[in-house]
Amino acid sequence: xxxxxxxxxxxxxxxxxxxxxxxxxxxxxxxxxxxxxxxxxxxxxxxxxxxxxxxxxxxxxxxxxxxxxxxxxxxxxxxxxxxxxxxxxxxxxxxxxxxxxxxxxxxxxxxxxxxxxxxxxxxxxxxxxxxxxxxxxxxxxxxxxxxxxxxxxxxxxxxxxxxxxxxxxxxxxxxxxxxxxxxxxxxxxxxxxxxxxxxxxxxxxxxxxxxxxxxxxxxxxxxxxxxxxxxxxxxxxxxxxxxxxxxxxxxxxxxxxxxxxxxxxxxxxxxxxxxxxxxxxxxxxxxxxxxxxxxxxxxxxxxxxxxxxxxxxxxx
Ligand SMILES: C[C@@](CO)(OP(=O)(O)O)[C@H](O)COP(=O)(O)OP(=O)(O)OC[C@H]1O[C@@H](n2ccc(N)nc2=O)[C@H](O)[C@@H]1O
Ligand SMILES: Nc1ncnc2c1ncn2[C@@H]1O[C@H](COP(=O)(O)OP(=O)(O)O)[C@@H](O)[C@H]1O
Numbered sequence: 060x061x062x063x064x065x066x067x068x069x070x071x072x073x074x075x076x077x078x079x080x081x082x083x084x085x086x087x088x089x090x091x092x093x094x095x096x097x098x099x100x101x102x103x104x105x106x107x108x109x110x111x112x113x114x115x116x117x118x119x120x121x122x123x124x125x126x127x128x129x130x131x132x133x134x135x136x137x138x139x140x141x142x143x144x145x146x147x148x149x150x151x152x153x154x155x156x157x158x159x160x161x162x163x164x165x166x167x168x169x170x171x172x173x174x175x176x177x178x179x180x181x182x183x184x185x186x187x188x189x190x191x192x193x194x195x196x197x198x199x200x201x202x203x204x205x206x207x208x209x210x211x212x213x214x215x216x217x218x219x220x221x222x223x224x225x226x227x228x229x230x231x232x233x234x235x236x237x238x239x240x241x242x243x244x245x246x247x248x249x250x251x252x253x254x255x256x257x258x259x260x261x262x263x264x265x266x267x268x269x270x271x272x273x274x275x276x277x278x279x280x281x282x283x284x285x286x287x288x289x290x291x292x293x294x295x296x297x298x299x300x301x302x303x304x305x306x307x308x309x310x311x312x313x314x315x316x317x318x319x320x321x322x323x324x325x326x327x328x329x330x331x332x333x334x335x336x337x338x339x340x341x342x343x344x345x346x347x348x349x350x351x352x353x354x355x356x357x358x359x360x361x362x363x364x365x366x367x368x369x370x371x372x373x374x375x
Contacts, residue, residue: 207368
């Protein structure tokens with residue numbers, strides 16, 4: 060096989076709690092991550108140039124080494140130099156549909172797809188957990204994006220425990236097209252404002268936090284209780300992003316009054332989602348958001364939860 064086409068879904072955060080500082084400068088987290096049916100398409104082909112080449116026509120996506128998909132290919136080349144030489148490098152094409160810098164893990168899921176695609180292309184036989192380990196070297200959300208579905212993510216977000224899949228809950232998703240929120244800024248600002256309230260006992264931190272704080276959300280997911288899930292949505296980063304970005308706050312308010320089961324900013328924002336049990340309701344919510352935000356340039360989607368991550372579409 061000389062070419063693979065992969066589907067790379069976005070994620071939303073149903074739950075994001077910041078527990079404390081880590082010695083590596085990151086934050087200790089408890090998150091519940093959920094894949095959604097909004098995806099980029101990634102083509103991975105054996106190259107003829109002996110180099111890594113990346114193509115994407117989206118104006119906000121970099122084409123150099125700052126592209127995390129490019130860095131995923133570099134990592135594979137460094138780990139498997141013989142395969143890199145044998146197959147003549149690699150050509151990567153990204154068809155971008157996921158809004159960029161939105162808190163939807165668009166870059167992370169592209170990197171996950173490149174790892175999965177190159178594993179196939181180069182016949183490496185790496186297991187999912189080996190791919191996740193490589194993914195963690197690229198970014199905290201990359202390991203989740205490989206398998207996707209519904210999972211608790213702890214540590215800096217790379218340690219995963221699967222939860223029962225949540226299929227077919229409807230998600231209305233909106234983002235101001237030209238608005239970006241920097242993830243490092245969001246965490247740094249949170250630390251400056253709330254760092255003193257962190258739990259200090261880092262040893263038992265994750266276990267305690269999972270049991271105490273995110274427990275009701277986990278229960279709601281296990282019982283597939285959409286109403287409860289809607290009520291238990293949580294994201295600590297809202298506390299710093301909403302006061303700084305009035306457009307995001309406004310979007311949150313519009314969603315809250317649009318008939319959803321619950322609404323929350325995803326990740327470090329600025330995208331906001333609303334949760335609905337039925338597709339007809341989700342479409343009504345979409346209309347209400349359009350009407351209330353008529354003067355704003357929004358990227359707006361009705362999508363649904365899915366129980367998988369990277370999927371192999373076709374191979375040639
Ligand atoms: C906020 C979240 C929620 O899912 O997602 P996004 O909004 O980016 O989608 C994640 O925590 C982001 O994950 P990801 O974007 O993979 O993060 P990384 O590349 O590893 O880190 C980017 C930066 O975020 C901060 N960071 C990230 C993760 C973490 N546990 N603690 C941190 O402090 C650090 O400043 C780091 O330099
Ligand atoms: N493959 C990629 N897709 C999207 N953005 C990328 C990619 N590689 C690097 N970036 C850069 O990463 C930043 C974060 O984008 P993205 O991964 O979409 O958002 P988030 O981290 O909020 O989920 C953007 O500023 C973008 O320029």
